[in-house]
Amino acid sequence: MSLDALFEPLTIGSLEIPNRVIMAPLTRARADERHVPTPLQGEYYAQRADAGLIISEATAVDPLGMGWYRAPGIWSDEMTTAWKAVTDHVHAVGGRIYCQLWHMGRLVLPDYIGGQRPIAPSPIAGEGETMAPPPDDYQGGFLPMKPYVVPREMTEGDIGQLVAAYGQGARNAMRAGFDGVEVHGANGYIIDQFLQSKSNHRQDRYGGSVENRVRLLQEIIDAVTAEVDPARVGLRVSPTSERKGMGDSNPAALTEAIGRLAQQSGLAYIHLIEPIASGFMEKPDYPVIDRLRSVFSGTIIQNGSFDGPAAGEAIAKGQADAISFGRPYIANPDLVTRLRRSLPLAEANFDYAYVGEERGYTDYPAFSASGCCV
Ligand SMILES: Cc1cc2nc3c(=O)[nH]c(=O)nc-3n(C[C@H](O)[C@H](O)[C@H](O)COP(=O)(O)O)c2cc1C
Structure with a gap:
C-alpha cells in the first residue's frame, strides 16, 4: 500500500528521520514585539515533534529583512538564547527542528524599518498588500493592510552585508x-527576487542570465555552509510561483540551475513548493520536479496541497523522497498519527493563523475517538 511509503525512515544528508512527514514552515507570529521567540513557540513545536522533521517558521537574519509583526528573528544573542529554549523543548520530546533563514527584501513595509525603503535587486514593487504594524490603540485581532512599496536597488555593498547576515544567522541557529x-x-522573498526574471532587472553580474541570477544564492549558500555542514543545510524554492508579482521567463531552466548549484554545494535537500492542487499557490501548468531530479541527487521534499494517500503515492513512485504539510499542521498537532491511521483531520481557524496567543495555536487537541476535533 503506497501510504506506507510515508512512514518509512529516511536519511536526509546526515540526519536520520523516522518518517517522511515534514512539518512545513509556518509563520504564526507568536514571538514578542521585538521579534524574540517565546516559550509558547516551544510548546507549539513540541506538540508537533513526531513529524519526521520540523522546519521552523521563517526567521529573519537581519532587521532590514523583517516586515512581519511578531515573527521571530535570529540576528541577536537574545534571540539566539530564546530559540535555544524552543529547540530544547523539541529535543526533550524526541523531535528534530531546522531553522528557516529569511529576509523579506522588497516585501518589507517602510513602517517596520524606521521609514526606510526596503532593499531588493531592482526598484520594482511586489504586487498586493501585507499586514502593517499595529496602530497605537491595538487591542489584538486583524492588522491593517498596506500595499507594497517600490524598493531601493541594492548596491554590491548591500549584497555583501546580506550574505554576511545569512552566515551570521546560520551560525546563531546552530548555537541555538x-x-x-x-x-x-x-x-x-529576497533570494527569490534575485532568482526570478520578473523581479530582477539588474544589468550587473547579479542579473540577466540564469547564471547571474543564481549568483546571490550561491554566495549565501557558501556563507551558510561555512558555518553549517552542508549535510545539514536545505534550500526551499518555488520557481513556478507567481504570487506577489513573481514570475520567470523559463522556470525549468531556473530550476535546473538551482539544482546544479545545490548539487555542487553538497546540500542535503531541496524543498520544492510544487502543489498538486491550487490553494496556497497555483498548481503550475508545467511542473519542474522531474527537472530537479535530473540534476540533484540529494533528498527532494515536495510541498503543496497533499493529503496522506497522495503523499504516499508521490514517494512510492519516486517523484519525491518526503512530503511537507503546511496548513494541515495548524489544527492537527498529531498529524503523523492521523495520517498513519487514516483518521479525520481537524479544520484550522485561520482567524488565528497569524495573530493571537494560545487560542488557535497551542489549543488544538490530539485526536480522540470519544469525539472531538473536526
Ligand atoms: C499560515 C501560513 C504561514 C506560512 N508561513 C511560511 C513560512 O514562514 N515560510 C515558508 O516558506 N512558507 C510558509 N507558508 C507556506 C507553507 O509552508 C506551505 O508551502 C503552504 O501552506 C502549502 O502547503 P500545504 O498545502 O500543505 O498547506 C505558510 C503558509 C501558511 C498557510
Missing part, C-alpha cells in the same frame, strides 16, 4: 541548538 538550517529561497 537547531539540527540544521533551511535557506528560504521561495515565496517571493
Whole structure:
C-alpha cells in the first residue's frame, strides 16, 4: 500500500528521520514585539515533534529583512538564547527542528524599518498588500493592510552585508541548538527576487542570465555552509510561483540551475513548493520536479496541497523522497498519527493563523475517538 511509503525512515544528508512527514514552515507570529521567540513557540513545536522533521517558521537574519509583526528573528544573542529554549523543548520530546533563514527584501513595509525603503535587486514593487504594524490603540485581532512599496536597488555593498547576515544567522541557529538550517529561497522573498526574471532587472553580474541570477544564492549558500555542514543545510524554492508579482521567463531552466548549484554545494535537500492542487499557490501548468531530479541527487521534499494517500503515492513512485504539510499542521498537532491511521483531520481557524496567543495555536487537541476535533 503506497501510504506506507510515508512512514518509512529516511536519511536526509546526515540526519536520520523516522518518517517522511515534514512539518512545513509556518509563520504564526507568536514571538514578542521585538521579534524574540517565546516559550509558547516551544510548546507549539513540541506538540508537533513526531513529524519526521520540523522546519521552523521563517526567521529573519537581519532587521532590514523583517516586515512581519511578531515573527521571530535570529540576528541577536537574545534571540539566539530564546530559540535555544524552543529547540530544547523539541529535543526533550524526541523531535528534530531546522531553522528557516529569511529576509523579506522588497516585501518589507517602510513602517517596520524606521521609514526606510526596503532593499531588493531592482526598484520594482511586489504586487498586493501585507499586514502593517499595529496602530497605537491595538487591542489584538486583524492588522491593517498596506500595499507594497517600490524598493531601493541594492548596491554590491548591500549584497555583501546580506550574505554576511545569512552566515551570521546560520551560525546563531546552530548555537541555538537547531539540527540544521533551511535557506528560504521561495515565496517571493529576497533570494527569490534575485532568482526570478520578473523581479530582477539588474544589468550587473547579479542579473540577466540564469547564471547571474543564481549568483546571490550561491554566495549565501557558501556563507551558510561555512558555518553549517552542508549535510545539514536545505534550500526551499518555488520557481513556478507567481504570487506577489513573481514570475520567470523559463522556470525549468531556473530550476535546473538551482539544482546544479545545490548539487555542487553538497546540500542535503531541496524543498520544492510544487502543489498538486491550487490553494496556497497555483498548481503550475508545467511542473519542474522531474527537472530537479535530473540534476540533484540529494533528498527532494515536495510541498503543496497533499493529503496522506497522495503523499504516499508521490514517494512510492519516486517523484519525491518526503512530503511537507503546511496548513494541515495548524489544527492537527498529531498529524503523523492521523495520517498513519487514516483518521479525520481537524479544520484550522485561520482567524488565528497569524495573530493571537494560545487560542488557535497551542489549543488544538490530539485526536480522540470519544469525539472531538473536526
Ligand atoms: C499560515 C501560513 C504561514 C506560512 N508561513 C511560511 C513560512 O514562514 N515560510 C515558508 O516558506 N512558507 C510558509 N507558508 C507556506 C507553507 O509552508 C506551505 O508551502 C503552504 O501552506 C502549502 O502547503 P500545504 O498545502 O500543505 O498547506 C505558510 C503558509 C501558511 C498557510
